[in-house]
Amino acid sequence: MTTKKLYIETVGCQMNVLDSEMVVASLRKRGYELTDSTRDADTILFNTCSVRQHAEDKIYSALGRVRSEKKRDPSKIIGVMGCMAQKDQHQIFKKAPYVDLIVGPGQLQQVPDLIEKAAVEGGQHSALSLERTAGSVNKIKRSHETFDPLRDPTMRPTPFQAYLRIQIGCDKFCTYCIVPMTRGPEQGRVPGQIYDEAKILADQGCKEITLLGQTVNSYKHVDGDQTTDMTSLLELLHDIDGIERIKFVTNYPKDMTTRLLKAIHTLPKVSPYLHVPAQSGSNDVLKRMKRGYTIEDYRDMMSRINEHLPEAAVSSDFIVGFCGETEEEFQATVELVKECRFKNSFIFKYSERPGTRAAGNLVDDISDEVKKRRNNELLAVQTQISEEDNQPFIGQTVQVLVEGPSKKNDRIEKSASGLMQLTGRTHDDRIVVFEGNQRLIGEIIPIGIYECTAFTLIGTVITEEVGPTQLVGLSV
Secondary structure, eight states, X not given: OOOEEEEEXXXXXXXXXXXXXXXXXXXXXTTEEEOSOTTTOSEEEEEEOOSSHHHHHHHHHHHHHHHHHHHHOTTOEEEEEEHHHHHSHHHHHHHOTTOOEEEOTTOGGGHHHHHHHHHHHOSOEEEOOOOTTSSOHHHHHHHSOOOOOOOOGGGSSBTTEEEEEOEEOOOOOOTTOOHHXXXXXXXXXXXXXXXXXXXXXXXXXXXXXXXXOTTGGXXXXXXXXXXXXXXXXXXXXXXXXXXXXXXXXXXXXXXXXHHHHHHHHXXXXXXXXXXXXXXXXXXXXXXXXXXXXXXXXXXHHHHHHHHHOTTOEEEEEEEESOTTOOHHHHHHHHHHHHHHOOSOEEEEEOOOOTTSHHHHHSOOOSOHHHHHHHHHHHHHHHHHHHHHHHGGGTTOEEEEEEEEEOTTGGGSOOOTTOOEEEEEEETTOOEEEEEEOGGGTTOEEEEEEEEEOSXXXXXXXXXXXXXXXXXXXXXX
């Protein structure tokens, strides 16, 4: 089989990272190997995101850069995949007519055949799901194909951590969000398929899996009179040998049930980390966003978490500058962050997305200057909280899954003992950096914390716990 070269660039969320892994696995079966050079590649693929305008601009910029390479070598195949492909298929072909194929996120298993078809026949080819108004719910669901769960360990963040999709699509229809239109109706994957894929990951050496879904704790699969929910699924996966940690993102506030929280507390492999977007601290803004809950609902959820899973670390998402957001409404968001004291928050300036309900019915009337100020103000509040809440870890011992060299490792000199700066995460998803030997990568080890920043715990590998303030270092 002739070896061909593939260049793939991924923009966006964990779903896209997982999608790219599966596409690469399927193309390896067709004789492809990866390259980091578009010039050397026989096929160039861009896996895209439509959540914010910046992500789309980045793809058009990348397409512009490869235009000359297509002109130099017309046999080179250029493809656009993912959410932007589903949303803007006609626009992409118009703006970049040298693109050969466009594939939506529900048709990624067709990518190898479409590449071969484009190479043989020439011309432009596409495979896309039905739009949400193009037929019955079942018909639309069927147009979002189930991707054959081929896996390529080389595409993962680390060889021992992997994403595992349990849910496809979303039915919440938040007014700012394009995902229900690009990824289709909400569907829970068959539990047996999820279990089998998790076992494959364990056999490949994965110690940590992260279950993915747009509203992952809403997971449900009905088979006759048997219903599997998120709690049942966690109990099923918990018994898989080799899997030591199970995380799941992203959660929906109203589906954070007491039953689920109690299960997390009693299942030691399930991480006590909950990412639950609030988006705003104002009921009026939440109503315009069509989030489906009130701030009172969110506070009730936080109370349930504190009661049944007090060890949990909670993070959140916020959008500032949403349509009509007043200063008073923004300050309500600031107060919510102060009240809930999130481990961290992902804060975004509102970006109007064509095709969403907000774009058609609400006015994006907050200036970019105001959005930027609110973003910075909320970030400063969260940063202070994160640093304050990391302080109690100083003098404590935490269990860390060592992920690999830290991003700063290449910019610092090795210590006299030849150790490098490594990074990893605690069970509740806190980032830890420390000096250690490369052979620690992939292990879960005790780290004694002696310093912290807002987003990082700094520690040393220890061999024994000797007290709350005294730590014994391990220089191996």
